[in-house]
Amino acid sequence: MSGLEHWEDCYQKKDTPWDKGEPSPGLVDFLQGQDRLDLGSVCVPGCGMGHDALAWAAKGFQVTGVDLAPTAVEGARANASEQPHACSFESANFLDDSPKLPFDWVFEHTFYCAIKPERRPDYLQAMKRWIKPSGFLLAVHYLIPGEDGPPFGTTRDEVFNRFSTDFELVKEWVPRSYPNRKGLERMFWWQKPN
């Protein structure tokens, strides 16, 4: 089964245990605590049903959610139609495609752990394509052990070593999490050099 078939099958069968029906608590706290951020464009890759993308849109950012699975994109559009804030969703392969224009921000949540570990170098290259010079990558990583996935395991050091080659760390911290992920998440805020 290809990656597209796998994820599409999950959404069609409603086998989506990662979907909590609300945005990441770490993102909610970040957006509440950052009143001085310049409003700009945001891409949310692996956006699923769009909860995180809609949280950015509610703050006034211009948001595009991207997902491989057409049923996720349809679901995200349906969720967006119930909200007053504009937010667009597109079917795309974030790892292989390029944006029409790079973004001021990319926000990711449970996407890195969803892709096969051998594609992590492609993930880094994709981030470099999708983010503008001086733009930001904000990520909520799920730090679990294990090589069978998704979710595929990673550690704080694996994440740090991979991204610090091409991005400058602004801050990292342990966020508030959903109850079943408490203590298992870490947020990284990176800036792409100019």
Ligand SMILES: C[S@@+](CC[C@H](N)C(=O)[O-])C[C@H]1O[C@@H](n2cnc3c(N)ncnc32)[C@H](O)[C@@H]1O
């Ligand atoms: C574990 S889910 C997380 C969804 C969402 N971020 C959330 O937390 O609810 C991983 C998501 O990544 C999407 N995905 C997997 N590979 C992708 C790719 N190469 N490009 C875009 N989306 C992808 C899947 O369809 C799925 O919606």
